[in-house]
Amino acid sequence: MTTDSSDSISSDDAPAASRPTAVRWCVLLCLSTLALLLYVDRVCISQAEQSMRGDLGLTKGQMSWVFNAFALAYCLFEVPTGHWGDRFGSRGVIARVVIWWSAFTALTGATVGLYSLVVVRFLFGAGEAGAFPNVALVITKWFPLREQGKARGIVTTVSLLGGAAAPIMAGYLIGWIGWRSTFAVFGAVGVVWSAAFYWWFRDSPAEHPRCNAAEAELIAFGNAAKPEHATDESIPWKIVLTSPNMWFLGAIMMSSATLFYTQFQWFPTYLKEARSESLHSAGWLTGAMMIGGATGCLLGGLLVDALVKFTTHRKASRRLVGSGSLLLAALSMLAVPHAESAWVATLCNASASFFAMLSVPTWWTVVAEISGKHGAAMWGLMNSMGGLGVIATTSLVGWFVDSRERLGAAPLDCWNPVFEGVGLLLVTGAIFWLWVDPTRSIVEHPPHQPSGTRIDST
Numbered sequence: 001m002t003t004d005s006s007d008s009i010s011s012d013d014a015p016a017a018s019r020p021t022a023v024r025w026c027v028l029l030c031l032s033t034l035a036l037l038l039y040v041d042r043v044c045i046s047q048a049e050q051s052m053r054g055d056l057g058l059t060k061g062q063m064s065w066v067f068n069a070f071a072l073a074y075c076l077f078e079v080p081t082g083h084w085g086d087r088f089g090s091r092g093v094i095a096r097v098v099i100w101w102s103a104f105t106a107l108t109g110a111t112v113g114l115y116s117l118v119v120v121r122f123l124f125g126a127g128e129a130g131a132f133p134n135v136a137l138v139i140t141k142w143f144p145l146r147e148q149g150k151a152r153g154i155v156t157t158v159s160l161l162g163g164a165a166a167p168i169m170a171g172y173l174i175g176w177i178g179w180r181s182t183f184a185v186f187g188a189v190g191v192v193w194s195a196a197f198y199w200w201f202r203d204s205p206a207e208h209p210r211c212n213a214a215e216a217e218l219i220a221f222g223n224a225a226k227p228e229h230a231t232d233e234s235i236p237w238k239i240v241l242t243s244p245n246m247w248f249l250g251a252i253m254m255s256s257a258t259l260f261y262t263q264f265q266w267f268p269t270y271l272k273e274a275r276s277e278s279l280h281s282a283g284w285l286t287g288a289m290m291i292g293g294a295t296g297c298l299l300g301g302l303l304v305d306a307l308v309k310f311t312t313h314r315k316a317s318r319r320l321v322g323s324g325s326l327l328l329a330a331l332s333m334l335a336v337p338h339a340e341s342a343w344v345a346t347l348c349n350a351s352a353s354f355f356a357m358l359s360v361p362t363w364w365t366v367v368a369e370i371s372g373k374h375g376a377a378m379w380g381l382m383n384s385m386g387g388l389g390v391i392a393t394t395s396l397v398g399w400f401v402d403s404r405e406r407l408g409a410a411p412l413d414c415w416n417p418v419f420e421g422v423g424l425l426l427v428t429g430a431i432f433w434l435w436v437d438p439t440r441s442i443v444e445h446p447p448h449q450p451s452g453t454r455i456d457s458t
Contacts, residue, residue, distance in 0.1 A: 020217075022215070024142045024205070024211075034094070035158050038132075038159060040163075040166045040186060041105045041124075041128070041186050042264075046166075046264050046265050046286070047166070047283055048170060048179040050269060050272060050279075051178075056113055056114065064394045064397065066114075066117050067121075068390075068391045069118045069121045070121045071125065071394060073124070073125030076126070076384070077125070078379075079384060082133030082137070083235065085134040085377075094201075095195075100123075102191050104120050104127060105186050108121065108183040109179065133376040135155060136379040138203075141204055142219060144220075148304075149300075149304025150302060150305050153299070153300050156301070156364075160294035160297060160353075163264055164294060205220075235443070239443060243440075246442045248432045249363065252322065253385060254385055254429070256386065256426075256429060257390050258389045258393045259333065261390045263286075263290075265394060268286045271285055277342055288346055292350025296353065296360075300321075300325075303321060314369075315438060318362055318436065321359060322430075326430035326433065327430040328355040329352045329353075329354075329355035330424070333348070333352045359433075370440060371443055372444055378442065396421075
């Protein structure tokens with residue numbers, strides 16, 4: 001087996017005498033179950049939303065405050081929790097944030113009104129904010145470059161499978177034990193996961209007792225620029241905040257996140273109110289829509305690895321995948337208002353999710369390429385910028401649909417402009433991809449080149 005020697009080596013070509021172990025794939029299993037749990041806990045509220053509004057006497061506009069409380073906390077805490085992982089290692093950070101968000105998942109079922117619900121969901125978001133920045137850091141430490149795209153694709157695929165399963169599971173659990181007990185059940189699982197993860201996982205391959213020297217060497221080969229240990233260096237904010245790449249990638253995530261959050265927060269309600277679907281039917285259709293995104297993530301990860309292996313045109317290849325994917329997602333969303341049935345609307349949303357998620361592993365890869373020793377913090381920064389768009393869009397959706405209903409508009413006329421607006425936002429994300437430069441660092445530059453560091457010349 002042969003690969004590009006600048007990226008990695010295969011197990012057959014490993015420089016150590018013994019064959020490499022496969023502990024990194026067990027690490028990937030841990031990360032995947034973490035992503036599954038995270039999205040089950042995050043998405044289950046979409047299926048419970050209608051029941052919660054009825055029991056607590058809330059409007060859609062007020063529920064948008066609840067959704068935004070989560071999104072705001074997510075934005076605020078991604079950078080600090082990512083920096084904690086860069087500095088102290090991801091093992092302790094991940095274990096703590098899972099316990100934290102699991103507790104507040106369970107406490108969601110104990111809320112008694114709008115204000116308690118907003119507070120609990122804010123604290124829930126503060127916990128979940130630390131997960132994916134540290135997952136990104138673990139992947140860069142535990143996988144050779146040629147396998148990182150696949151690893152990122154698998155993690156995001158499983159997360160969306162969790163998002164697909166959550167509405168279905170939540171629909172049946174809500175019908176059986178009620179929405180309050182449903183949140184308690186989901187929250188309890190995270191505590192068990194956290195204890196098992198902390199007992200087994202280690203921050204680097206060299207520290208894990210089951211990872212042999214051959215696997216550690218295989219992982220390190222071709223990744224000389226990757227930090228081997230946690231860093232206590234401060235983030236160079238002046239360089240970061242003046243980097244066009246940082247702003248472009250943040251804006252791209254804003255468009256993708258707006259699509260995703262509109263779908264998982266409001267799509268079940270749209271199906272029930274505008275398409276007259278039942279609770280269980282809405283759960284299955286929402287799950288089918290999320291499977292489209294999961295498939296896109298998996299194929300996107302394989303595509304990134306192929307690009308790393310077979311092309312040296314980093315700028316052109318990353319831009320083509322990112323921009324082309326978001327443009328196709330936009331066209332899919334713009335088709336939703338023309339759908340004649342709930343199934344056709346679901347297929348259009350699934351297509352939009354597929355193409356948007358196809359670009360996500362490429363986004364992760366570019367962030368890793370340009371973030372140096374501050375990978376988790378920079379991932380958190382640019383991902384949290386997506387949350388700002390989510391906050392604005394969530395508020396607008398709740399307010400807009402409520403306003404249209406008060407004016408007596410037909411249910412479909414209340415919701416169709418929402419999909420059109422998201423489609424147009426995806427077009428802007430596709431345009432921003434054309435300006436991303438994956439060869440320029442956002443965290444360092446040599447004194448003789450103050451505009452940034454060229455990582456390579458392609």
